Amino acid sequence: MDLGNAASLSHFLPELLLTxxxxxxxxxxxxxxxxAPLGDLALIIAAGALVLIAIEPAQRGAWLFHRMLVFDAFxxxxxxxxxxxxxxxxxxxxxxxxVCHCDQGEYYAILLASTLxxxxxxxxxxxxxxxxxxxxxxxxxxxxxGFLRHNRRSQEAALxxxxxGGVASGTMIYGVSxxxxxxxxxxxxxxxxxxxxxxxxxxxxxxxxxxxxLAGLGYKIAAVPFHMWAPDVYTGxxxxxxxxxxxxxxxxxxxxxxxxxxxxxxxxGAGGSWQxxxxxxWPQLLLVVCVITMTLxxxxxxxxxxxxxxxxxxxxxQAGYALMGVVILTNDGIRxxxxxxxxxxxxxxxxxxxVMIVANATGREDIEAYRGLAWRxxxxxxxxxxxxxxxxxxxxxxxxxxxxxxxFAAVIRSRFYVLAVIGILNSTVxxxxxxxxxxxxxxxxxxxxxxxxTFELWNYGLMGVLACATIVLGLYWTPIIxxxxxxxxxxxxxx
Amino acid sequence: xxxxLTLITFIPLIGMVLILICPKGQEKFIRWIxxxxxxxxxxxxxxLYANFNTSTTSVxxxxxxxxxxxxxxxxxxxxxxxxxxxxxxxxIICFISVFASFTIERGERGYYxxxxxxxxxxMGVFVALDFFLFYVFWEVMLLPMYFLIGVxxxxxxxxxxxxxxxxxxxxSVLILLAMLGLYYYGATPTFDMVELAANASHYSMTFQRVxxxxxxxxxxxxxxxxxxxxxxxxxxVEAPTAISVILAGVLLKMGTxxxxxxxxxxxxxxxxxxAFWLLGVVGTINIVYGALCAMAQTDYKKLIAYSSVSHxxxxxxxxxxxxxxxxxxxxxxxxxxxxxxxxxxxxxGVIYDRAHHREIAGFGGLxxxxxxxxxxxxxAFFAAMGLPGLSAFxxxxxxxxxxxxxxxxxxILGAGTAILTAGYMLWTFQRxxxxxxxxxxKGLADLTPxxxxxxxxxxxxxxxxxxxxxxxxxxxxxxxNHVNQAVLMAHAPAAAILP
Numbered sequence: 001m002d003l004g005n006a007a008s009l010s011h012f013l014p015e016l017l018l019t020x021x022x023x024x025x026x027x028x029x030x031x032x033x034x035x036a037p038l039g040d041l042a043l044i045i046a047a048g049a050l051v052l053i054a055i056e057p058a059q060r061g062a063w064l065f066h067r068m069l070v071f072d073a074f075x076x077x078x079x080x081x082x083x084x085x086x087x088x089x090x091x092x093x094x095x096x097x098x099v100c101h102c103d104q105g106e107y108y109a110i111l112l113a114s115t116l117x118x119x120x121x122x123x124x125x126x127x128x129x130x131x132x133x134x135x136x137x138x139x140x141x142x143x144x145x146g147f148l149r150h151n152r153r154s155q156e157a158a159l160x161x162x163x164x165g166g167v168a169s170g171t172m173i174y175g176v177s178x179x180x181x182x183x184x185x186x187x188x189x190x191x192x193x194x195x196x197x198x199x200x201x202x203x204x205x206x207x208x209x210x211x212x213x214l215a216g217l218g219y220k221i222a223a224v225p226f227h228m229w230a231p232d233v234y235t236g237x238x239x240x241x242x243x244x245x246x247x248x249x250x251x252x253x254x255x256x257x258x259x260x261x262x263x264x265x266x267x268x269g270a271g272g273s274w275q276x277x278x279x280x281x282w283p284q285l286l287l288v289v290c291v292i293t294m295t296l297x298x299x300x301x302x303x304x305x306x307x308x309x310x311x312x313x314x315x316x317x318q319a320g321y322a323l324m325g326v327v328i329l330t331n332d333g334i335r336x337x338x339x340x341x342x343x344x345x346x347x348x349x350x351x352x353x354x355v356m357i358v359a360n361a362t363g364r365e366d367i368e369a370y371r372g373l374a375w376r377x378x379x380x381x382x383x384x385x386x387x388x389x390x391x392x393x394x395x396x397x398x399x400x401x402x403x404x405x406x407x408f409a410a411v412i413r414s415r416f417y418v419l420a421v422i423g424i425l426n427s428t429v430x431x432x433x434x435x436x437x438x439x440x441x442x443x444x445x446x447x448x449x450x451x452x453x454t455f456e457l458w459n460y461g462l463m464g465v466l467a468c469a470t471i472v473l474g475l476y477w478t479p480i481i482x483x484x485x486x487x488x489x490x491x492x493x494x495x
Numbered sequence: 496x497x498x499x500l501t502l503i504t505f506i507p508l509i510g511m512v513l514i515l516i517c518p519k520g521q522e523k524f525i526r527w528i529x530x531x532x533x534x535x536x537x538x539x540x541x542x543l544y545a546n547f548n549t550s551t552t553s554v555x556x557x558x559x560x561x562x563x564x565x566x567x568x569x570x571x572x573x574x575x576x577x578x579x580x581x582x583x584x585x586x587i588i589c590f591i592s593v594f595a596s597f598t599i600e601r602g603e604r605g606y607y608x609x610x611x612x613x614x615x616x617x618m619g620v621f622v623a624l625d626f627f628l629f630y631v632f633w634e635v636m637l638l639p640m641y642f643l644i645g646v647x648x649x650x651x652x653x654x655x656x657x658x659x660x661x662x663x664x665x666x667s668v669l670i671l672l673a674m675l676g677l678y679y680y681g682a683t684p685t686f687d688m689v690e691l692a693a694n695a696s697h698y699s700m701t702f703q704r705v706x707x708x709x710x711x712x713x714x715x716x717x718x719x720x721x722x723x724x725x726x727x728x729x730x731x732v733e734a735p736t737a738i739s740v741i742l743a744g745v746l747l748k749m750g751t752x753x754x755x756x757x758x759x760x761x762x763x764x765x766x767x768x769x770a771f772w773l774l775g776v777v778g779t780i781n782i783v784y785g786a787l788c789a790m791a792q793t794d795y796k797k798l799i800a801y802s803s804v805s806h807x808x809x810x811x812x813x814x815x816x817x818x819x820x821x822x823x824x825x826x827x828x829x830x831x832x833x834x835x836x837x838x839x840x841x842x843x844g845v846i847y848d849r850a851h852h853r854e855i856a857g858f859g860g861l862x863x864x865x866x867x868x869x870x871x872x873x874x875a876f877f878a879a880m881g882l883p884g885l886s887a888f889x890x891x892x893x894x895x896x897x898x899x900x901x902x903x904x905x906x907i908l909g910a911g912t913a914i915l916t917a918g919y920m921l922w923t924f925q926r927x928x929x930x931x932x933x934x935x936x937k938g939l940a941d942l943t944p945x946x947x948x949x950x951x952x953x954x955x956x957x958x959x960x961x962x963x964x965x966x967x968x969x970x971x972x973x974x975x976n977h978v979n980q981a982v983l984m985a986h987a988p989a990a991a992i993l994p
Contacts, residue, residue: 424668
């Protein structure tokens with residue numbers, strides 16, 4: 001189905017709700033004197049978007065707005081995931097000591113606007129639309145990163161993010177222009193047809209175009225060598241925003257990357273295995289990126305002493321694991337990647353939440369602040385952080401293990417043995433730095449001069465939910481894998 | 496009893512939950528909750544022992560439920576001759592180690608909760624027959640061990656704990672890869688170990704070799720086989736007494752159990768091929784090298800730790816022999832080493848609690864102060880040396896008889912090491928218990944009733960199995976000979992069937 005503007009709106013309700021939410025928040029900010037309920041309002045809007053996604057009728061899919069966006073199961077998965085990420089970010093913002101001194105209305109409005117941009121990234125089926133959505137997300141992210149106006153690190157992070165982002169998206173749009181030159185169109189379907197057509201394809205030209213586009217996509221998922229911004233930005237941004245960038249923005253990047261590399265420039269063969277089109281030699285390229293990403297992320301994380309920075313490098317490595325699912329060119333791999341991103345959402349958001357709880361109480365983010373946490377009244381957050389970190393390592397019975405299990409299963413099934421071995425060596429290395437905070441919390445004695453971490457219902461509530469989800473979904477994950485299974489469908493036209 | 500294996504595995508977990516929610520200020524009940532929830536485990540193990548059918552090779556007390564059916568993952572528990580003795584051993588050692596933990600004073604709630612979680616993990620490994628489930632239990636056990644060593648251990652506990660964790664994790668991720676390979680390249684995708692074993696001939700020889708090596712490294716780290724043994728002395732020296740007892744008594748057996756259960760049963764042809772070099776030669780190195788290292792130690796506990804390395808070598812040698820005597824001796828040795836080494840570590844703990852150090856040279860003449868203690872130590876030492884009439888004698892002799900026909904040189908080395916063992920054991924006994932009394936230790940109290948209660952049951956088991964080994968051997972025979980035959984058979988026609 002190729003829907004026109006008006007007909008598309010019925011599939012566009014979550015986005016419309018977000019847009020309305022942004023306007024309401026901006027207006028409300030001007031009118032009301034007490035800004036506290038604005039956060040709750042934003043939370044309700046994000047939850048509303050999730051509900052609208054959940055009740056969207058299951059069907060084969062359609063092109064929206066004259067083939068600018070596509071509505072399909074794959075996009076639905078990512079929109080749900082991004083909405084969940086936005087909810088966690090808003091929830092954390094309400095409970096954060098850093099954010100409550102900012103302009104609440106603007107902050108939440110931009111946060112929801114960024115969510116809207118990520119939704120569009122997950123749905124774009126035209127390179128121009130993809131680029132616009134990506135830029136929209138980037139611009140809102142720069143503002144959110146620099147939102148702590150009196151904090152120099154936050155300012156510095158925003159500037160770095162802006163500069164790297166500008167270069168990356170400039171490179172990408174240049175690559176897009178090459179693709180336009182080769183295919184004569186920016187529509188994914190048209191690109192696919194052009195590259196699949198027999199005849200003399202300028203393979204090297206296509207390859208260069210792909211590398212240039214990968215710069216923009218790799219920048220969004222923080223893949224090496226486009227990752228340089230991530231540690232600084234993650235460290236400088238307010239913690240809820242760091243979380244949002246780490247789980248939401250990354251998921252949106254994966255959505256766009258997968259949609260571009262799979263339905264646009266590959267074709268689905270028999271038995272759920274994909275093949276790169278003759279003119280587009282991308283699997284090798286992405287394989288190299290994947291291996292360097294996880295290895296470099298893990299090795300760099302080994303020496304970090306700031307928790308946000310440690311988690312930043314860890315999230316680079318995690319993107320590398322998820323990429324393993326992308327590079328092996330099978331539906332199994334895509335499904336594993338989807339599951340992994342969900343698992344990553346639960347455990348990484350949880351880890352950042354505990355970092356925020358500790359930062360709220362002590363005002364510190366370095367590992368030293370966690371010394372003896374379990375023995376000075378912070379046993380509950382300490383245990384929760386341990387669960388999240390072990391899940392990130394991939395220890396059973398946590399959702400992180402199941403995520404890794406599916407990834408490695410797909411890799412082994414496709415007979416990428418070397419990749420599997422590199423992956424497990426990386427997992428083992430990662431244990432060392434994930435254990436560092438755990439060691440600090442449980443094995444070290446408190447010095448006695450640390451600020452105690454006290455109970456706050458709001459943050460502890462979410463932490464409890466995420467920690468339980470990490471364990472429970474690690475023991476019974478059928479609903480999630482079934483959801484990922486249903487979501488493995490790209491709409492590429494009525495067949 | 497309808498679900499004995501589920502009960503025996505998860506009863507400690509209920510105890511763990513109760514301990515965690517036990518109200519503040521009631522900490523003295525915690526240890527008794529731990530006792531209360533390991534005792535039924537022991538009783539169920541006894542019941543299993545009484546009701547076990549020794550004449551069949553099939554899986555008994557099986558429980559089979561769908562867990563994640565889409566991926567053919569099942570909740571499949573069961574015991575056969577290979578695992579029943581290990582279930583018994585685990586139940587006994589865990590029960591005793593709870594009493595050995597009574598000296599823990601800091602953070603009791605966390606300690607006992609982790610101990611019970613560890614208990615569940617270990618029991619689960621021995622009763623799980625679904626590879627995925629096995630792997631989950633295998634990994635679940637790592638974490639409590641890390642904390643138990645890391646929080647309640649000695650001065651270098653952090654180093655020892657992370658070293659243990661890293662080594663074992665590296666091993667287990669290799670097992671994970673091999674597991675996935677077995678799943679995908681088999682006749683049908685399945686994690687069911689019984690089914691995998693039944694379709695063993697389906698795998699190509701190249702795959703068998705690669706998977707065998709990956710699994711072997713994973714298990715060898717646990718045994719620990721040379722050269723992966725270096726985590727063991729560190730972990731033992733730093734761990735609290737009860738944890739050392741569990742580590743040596745049960746955890747090390749998981750390595751050899753895994754080789755029997757997975758390498759031997761599922762990859763018989765590769766097992767036949769690698770038995771000489773990777774089990775026989777490495778096992779012999781373990782025996783000799785472990786004994787030599789033990790002789791050089793000045794720390795009492797480290798000495799016992801190295802003696803474990805040496806004694807686990809006999810298990811590997813017995814398995815390598817691929818004879819009925821050898822493989823039966825190997826599993827009996829696993830059981831016997833579990834009980835004897837548990838005694839030894841408990842005995843080290845007794846003196847450490849009183850003197851607060853473990854330097855062998857710092858003691859002397861303790862026999863005059865603590866006669867009962869010295870007598871039990873003597874008994875345990877003689878058992879470890881393989882004195883006829885005590886349990887280890889039977890198993891080591893079986894191993895050597897089994898290995899003799901195939902590997903005469905290694906058998907001679909293994910048998911000769913008995914002299915080294917006797918040497919370091921007797922020398923240690925002499926330095927600590929005999930000779931002039933170190934004045935510092937005048938007036939040390941002899942064994943308390945609690946310590947007596949922990950040691951004597953183990954001593955009785957050692958004594959009984961020394962004269963009536965059939966009590967355990969009777970359980971093993973049918974299943975072990977079946978596995979052994981499979982390995983021997985896999986070799987002969989291998990060239991014909993497999994490409």
